[in-house]
Amino acid sequence: DAKTTQPPSMDCAEGRAANLPCNHSTISGNEYVYWYRQIHSQGPQYIIHGLKNNETNEMASLIITEDRKSSTLILPHATLRDTAVYYCIVYSPGGSNSGYALNFGKGTSLLVTP
Amino acid sequence: DTGVSQNPRHKITKRGQNVTFRCDPISEHNRLYWYRQTLGQGPEFLTYFQNEAQLEKSRLLSDRFSAERPKGSFSTLEIQRTEQGDSAMYLCASSPPGSYGYTFGSGTRLTVV
Numbered sequence: 001d002a003k004t005t006q007p008p009s010m011d012c013a014e015g016r017a018a019n020l021p022c023n024h025s026t027i028s029g030n031e032y033v034y035w036y037r038q039i040h041s042q043g044p045q046y047i048i049h050g051l052k053n054n055e056t057n058e059m060a061s062l063i064i065t066e067d068r069k070s071s072t073l074i075l076p077h078a079t080l081r082d083t084a085v086y087y088c089i090v091y092s093p094g095g096s097n098s099g100y101a102l103n104f105g106k107g108t109s110l111l112v113t114p
Numbered sequence: 115d116t117g118v119s120q121n122p123r124h125k126i127t128k129r130g131q132n133v134t135f136r137c138d139p140i141s142e143h144n145r146l147y148w149y150r151q152t153l154g155q156g157p158e159f160l161t162y163f164q165n166e167a168q169l170e171k172s173r174l175l176s177d178r179f180s181a182e183r184p185k186g187s188f189s190t191l192e193i194q195r196t197e198q199g200d201s202a203m204y205l206c207a208s209s210p211p212g213s214y215g216y217t218f219g220s221g222t223r224l225t226v227v
Binding site: 036041042044045049085087100101103104105 | 118145147154155156157158159162169170172205207215216217218219220221
């Protein structure tokens with residue numbers, strides 16, 4: 001899998017948008033960008049994924065640059081319950097280099113403050 | 115609750131003992147994965163099953179580790195002769211056919227003393 005680079009930590013005020021960046025400059029054409037988050041003492045939770053186009057669901061929006069070398073996860077109105085570690089993962093299901101494993105890295109620890 | 119279920123939630127064992135964990139995936143999910151997570155690190159892949167076939171194993175899965183999914187439903191992960199370095203959270207995840215969006219369980223926290 002292509003490796004990703006994320007800031008180790010970020011703060012965000014409750015009610016504001018949280019913008020979490022991710023660099024994946026070596027991503028290949030068939031690799032998707034996935035985002036998961038992990039709230040303390042729980043298993044990771046799938047948030048969103050995309051290939052080229054921007055994506056939005058009920059949890060978040062994913063903005064992928066045109067060259068696909070970076071992306072941003074946007075939580076539009078962060079709440080205290082969004083405090084978690086956020087993982088950006090590039091992944092090609094069944095790809096020759098990655099098989100079926102997700103490479104989580106260390107992620108970004110997001111703290112949402114009142 | 116139709117999520118991924120893992121048992122036990124916590125396990126404390128003495129070094130050298132064998133332990134077994136169980137994972138019950140979401141019923142229609144044919145893919146099942148095991149991950150391990152140590153403090154301050156992201157989850158690390160251990161192994162992957164599609165139905166009952168174990169299709170991929172990580173280098174992390176030493177000879178002391180074995181995983182099974184005998185009927186393509188629940189899975190077990192056994193660690194023999196546990197060592198202190200095995201202390202970690204063991205996470206199970208599943209996904210349905212045609213999708214790679216995993217659903218994770220809450221994990222089994224193993225402490226080897």
